[in-house]
Amino acid sequence: GKLYVSERLDREEMCGEAASCSVSFEALLHNPLNVFHVEVAIQDVNDNAPRFLQDIFQLEINELTSPGARFALGVAEDADVGSNSLQGYELEANGYFVVEVKERQDGSKLAELVLRRALDRETEPMLRLVLTALDGGDPPRSGTAQLCINVTDANDNAPVFAQERYRASLREDAPPGSVVLNVSASDDAPSGTVVALLNVNDPDSGENGQVRCELSGEAPLSLVASSSGGSYKVVTSSALDREQASEHRVTVVARDRGSPSLSSSATLALEVSDVNDNAPVFEEAAYSAYVEENNAVGAAVVRVAARDADAGANGRVSYALAGGSAGAAAYVSVEARSGAVYAQRSFDYEQCRELAVTVRAQDGGAPARSSTATVRVFVLDRNDNAPRVLWPAPAAGADAASSSGPSEVAPRSAEAGYLVAKVVAVDADAGQNAWLSYELAKATEPALFRVGLHSGEVRTARAVSDRDAAKQRLVVLVKDHGRPALSATATLHVVLAESLREALPELGDRDAASELTSDRNLILVVAIAVVSLLFVFTVVLVLFFKC
Template identity: 85%
Template sequence: MNDNAPEITVLSVSSPVAEDAPVGTVVALLNVIDRDAGENGQVSCELSGEAPLSLVASSSGGSYKVVTASALDREQAAEHRVTVVARDRGIPELSGRAALVLEVSDVNDNAPVFEEAAYSAYVAENNAAGAPVLRVRARDADAGANGRVSYWLAGGSAGAAPYVSVEARSGAVYAQRSFDYEQCREFAVAVRAQDGGAPARSSTATVRVFVLDRNDNAPRVLWPAAGAGAAGPAPFEVVPRSAEAGYLVAKVVAVDADAGRNAWLSYELVQAPEPALFRVGLHSGEVRTARAVSERDAAKQRLVAVVKDHGQPALSATATLHVVLAESLQEALPELSDRDTVSELTSDLNIILVVALSVVSLLFVCTVILILFLKCRRSRSPPVFITSDKDLYSSLGSKAPYNYCSSTLPLPYSYEVCLASESGQKDFTFLRPGAAALPDRLLAGEPGSETQSGKDPPSPGRSAQPGSFRTLNPSNGRCCVHP
């Protein structure tokens, strides 16, 4: 009698199973028993459910193996749930069931994949360093460290590496420097996304950056050349006085380093001695006569044109054009030579004024120095006025032995004073008018000379007149008596 259902015993389960496990890998062992006899005890097993697994019966009765029937893919199914069903052949049929749960472990079998194969970014020039450009993103289907993505610069166009940098974790791309449209209008870099598996897997994407122009360059005048007058004579155009309206005088040539509307140029005449004589083309820059030239027009004309671009805000430059109204070049040369002569005379006059100012300054300084020198010399040797012999002797003090004689002959009354610091003698000699010279004995102080010695004051008739005074010059030791 079929009264016992088959019994399933799970002996072992290998879970989780690596997704790269080869086909036929044993993931579980089962044992099935039916206590009935005969056909009631004969059992057949199968797996229910969709799974890349199969059930294989072993050589010994009642044992089964669950093996992989195809490659596993964790990214498609991280686990598999199956049911093992065992049925006997009895009537009525009896069955037993056992559930198996098989987890699939991840291996690094997937490389990061960018959301876009190529990225494009548009950045206006003169941007700030560190400004964000764009953000790249890559996804990795693996799990854990195998799916953790980091970003790196893998290279790019020549010279592009210093322009940008990428943040390793977020994939944000930042500008490393300010972009200049006139130097670099576009560049491309390769960004690599790499996972943390072992071995690591990676992929790359191209990032192309387009630099947008800003109106940061003013127009540059090529003709007439700006500043030509500083290096030499300014260029000029000769227009015959017989020229009619529409005569082509010159063409203002200018360029702008910007692009688009920022480089569109327009011309305007803003200064002219005869406003109605010349006109300039708005877009061509051609300077033409607006009417016929007359004899009343000045021979020399100076025209100033403004070149503007169409940027926001607009930038401009000026061009100066010199025009000479003459029938020929020979007729125009006198006008130009007069202008050059005046310029040379002005330059020479400036040089003369500078030299003259330098000479006057030098003379003034020398005069001041000479006056100061004379003042200092006089202040070092002031005269000493002595009214008596005692004052003369006291002025000498206890200095070294000192002898001194002095005489004045040209005066109507001449005097001679002789001093000797050691002896303390003082000789005073009065010479009558008409005396030609002093005897040597008077200078020597011999006896018998007309000298008053050791007397102070001298006797009448031989001394100085009343009211006289004596002076002592300390610099040379001379003493003089003057009426």
């Protein structure tokens, strides 16, 4: 018989991103009556084009960015699989950027924009490029997105005056408040710098046409008359500081020598342009951050902030790591614009409890100015380590609660308080997470033994009696004080006997006897083994026939 498709198959809808896709069902045949299992493999065809998650990528890149810098653009999606899936990216031909493919651990392909040639905002302030994602189908399909790259300005051009000298003519009858001219100077201009040249004319003759000028108002400016007369130089009388005053306004008063004297005035506005004479200043000289161990990768640790009194690019601050304690750079990173410090990996208190990094704040001036601050990161302990029992150590391949383990011999004549053994445990955590307490969890005779809450000492709670079983099994619970608390158990076997010879039948064999850790008992066992192996064999035979 022939099998027909009743409706259009869509592999992506049926199986998603799975590498293989199939449909299974049972086919019933009537003559002869039989049932067949049918599995139909659904093969992928290249019916989906790669698609970017956004149509336009907006990027801002400073014109001083060094060639080789990389900018992640994201991953295009392609619902197809295998060779029909996304294979790579292409970038519209240009003189500055290329696109490279970076494959992640999950197999996805990330597009990275790589700067090949230095940018110049004054030449090309904006770049628009087309990014294409290609799959491997035959024929191939593609998807596009537009890159809009805004080249931001940097202080790479020194200020230049439009002309060497500024001249202005002022009529003697000019109304008060008239603006003669606007001039500008940088805030590193030394005293005596010429910022403007004034030329004053009076059409009268004689003394009526002789004019003198003076400045009215508080400003670091003064007038210097030319030797030929009729013109004045406006010069700085002291150093300028834009951070204290970005503009100075004075009134120039021109007065003739007539009688009565006539005068006019005009306003002179001096704009002070910025130079990079201030370094960034951190709000704090040192920062402290506290992070619990086992944190998520990329978690925010702390945010540093610096202020720069300059303006424009000279006051734009960026941040970067500039050293620190050994290996600290592998644990944290700093976001260049915001100053946010992020964790690069999950901290482990037991491996690293404190680290320090130096963060540099640098402005965009040329040459740039910078300052540094120290960030100390303190890792806080979490209760992520259970107590570890050092003694009695469980036998290899056995857990703490198993029947195997070391044995101790306690005399039947022991009174209350007799020291039978001591459980020793440690915890890798710190503080209360490492404070250990001990308690008796199980025992053959619960009333016979007690365990020191903090010492771990196992002692008799009462005198041993003849009714007590010769073999005693104790399970000691060791618990820390973390929240939630973690615990471990230790199993201890105690044989009640006055001598080792009496204890041997209860121990069962020579190997069990050799596990006695008491120095006295160990010496006795070794002595017996050395004196006569035959004697041990005879004892075993005697025990066998008694049983």
